[in-house]
Amino acid sequence: MMWSVWWVWMVAALALAFVEVLAxxxxxxxxxxxxxxxxxALLLGVPxxxxxxxxxxxVFAIASLVAWIVVRKVVGVRPGQVKVWDRDINED
Structure with a gap:
């Protein structure tokens, strides 16, 4: 039962953070x-x-969703950050 070992989840967290750096x-x-x-939560022994x-x-799904929403609000697209193209680069 590898899914019930706390350090497996921590290694997965590090691997996912590394993937975030790459992509x-x-x-x-x-x-x-x-x-x-x-x-x-597993380390603390949640019953x-x-x-x-x-x-x-x-728990993983809910924590991931909440974390993604918070990260999106904090680091997400800011007003004026998106470039709007009003003409084609090939037009002259």
Missing amino acids: PAQIFLGFAIGAAVTGI SMATSLPLTLI
């Missing part, structure tokens, strides 16, 4: 934070989480 899309950072939260795969996956 910055802000989605992998949410998953990395979710994996870290799940690992910390019934180590014995229930569905509960562990639900």
Whole structure:
């Protein structure tokens, strides 16, 4: 039962954070934070989480979603950051 070991979730969090550095899309950072939260919850011994795969996956999913929403609000697209093209580069 590798999914119930806290350090496996921490290694997954580090791997996902590394993928975020290689492909910055802000989605992998949410998953990395979710994996870290799940690992910390397992380390602290949250009752019934180590014995229930569905509960562990639900905690991971909810933590990832919340983390992604927070990261998107903090680091997301800011007003004026998006370039709007009003003419084609091939037009003369």
